[in-house]
Amino acid sequence: MGNLMMLLVIRTDSHLHTPMYFFLSHLSFLDLCYSSVTVTKLLENLLSQKKTISVGGCLAQVFFLFVTGGTEGCLLSVMSYDHYVAICHSLHYGQIMTNRTCNSLVCGSWGLSFPDSFINILQAMSLDFCEDQSIPHYSCELPSLFPLSCSDISTSFTVLLCSSLVHRFGTCLLIVFSYALIASTILSISSSSGRGKAFSTCSSHLTAILLFYCSGFLHYLMPTSGLPLELIVSVQYSVVTPLVNPLIYSLRNNKVKAAV
Numbered sequence: 285m286g287n288l289m290m291l292l293v294i295r296t297d298s299h300l301h302t303p304m305y306f307f308l309s310h311l312s313f314l315d316l317c318y319s320s321v322t323v324t325k326l327l328e329n330l331l332s333q334k335k336t337i338s339v340g341g342c343l344a345q346v347f348f349l350f351v352t353g354g355t356e357g358c359l360l361s362v363m364s365y366d367h368y369v370a371i372c373h374s375l376h377y378g379q380i381m382t383n384r385t386c387n388s389l390v391c392g393s394w395g396l397s398f399p400d401s402f403i404n405i406l407q408a409m410s411l412d413f414c415e416d417q418s419i420p421h422y423s424c425e426l427p428s429l430f431p432l433s434c435s436d437i438s439t440s441f442t443v444l445l446c447s448s449l450v451h452r453f454g455t456c457l458l459i460v461f462s463y464a465l466i467a468s469t470i471l472s473i474s475s476s477s478g479r480g481k482a483f484s485t486c487s488s489h490l491t492a493i494l495l496f497y498c499s500g501f502l503h504y505l506m507p508t509s510g511l512p513l514e515l516i517v518s519v520q521y522s523v524v525t526p527l528v529n530p531l532i533y534s535l536r537n538n539k540v541k542a543a544v
Contacts, residue, residue, distance in 0.1 A: 354397035
């Protein structure tokens with residue numbers, strides 16, 4: 285409901301038809317898709333005695349988690365670039381962030397995630413699974429499928445590791461680089477009110493980035509054991525982060541509050 289509200293508000297209010305809110309609407313759509321991939325099946329399992337999922341359904345869930353999660357990482361780096369242009373090149377913002385550029389950046393985010401997802405899911409489809417196919421988890425994640433395989437997982441693990449390094453850490457580096465330049469520009473502003481205004485522009489986005497990447501790194505770096513802490517981190521990553529993103533961007537933003 286929170287993400288649908290953000291989509292509706294940004295679509296209907298003409299004051300929010302700017303690049304920043306254009307990217308924010310896509311982030312809300314991604315959060316809606318990302319949580320829907322896992323939460324619908326999670327709710328079904330909580331209500332039913334027999335908690336099962338087909339192999340095809342499990343692999344489909346893995347694929348769409350890769351697509352939506354990867355696209356969100358790319359989109360967060362795109363939004364960092366948008367903030368960089370707005371603060372460091374404010375006089376040329378309208379010339380740089382045109383409609384064509386914004387559409388290209390969003391399409392590029394989706395376009396980078398699909399090949400990454402296809403490569404990983406094709407490797408997963410080649411695995412043979414043993415008879416004991418119990419996943420100590422709320423959802424199907426690729427790392428949690430490796431212990432169930434009777435075949436060699438070295439190739440799949442290497443592909444996952446390489447794609448994670450290139451895709452996840454690549455987008456993270458772009459965000460760090462953008463904010464390093466933003467911080468340098470903010471510190472060079474002479475007035476304290478100007479620095480405060482520039483920082484408040486980025487605060488909501490920084491909060492969303494920290495939630496997404498910190499919970500994501502914890503989720504994927506923890507061993508697959510089914511311990512309560514791992515399951516809590518999983519819920520935080522797949523449910524809480526998409527839930528609080530609309531709140532972060534609406535409660536701290538006067539334009540969005542006025543539009544609501």
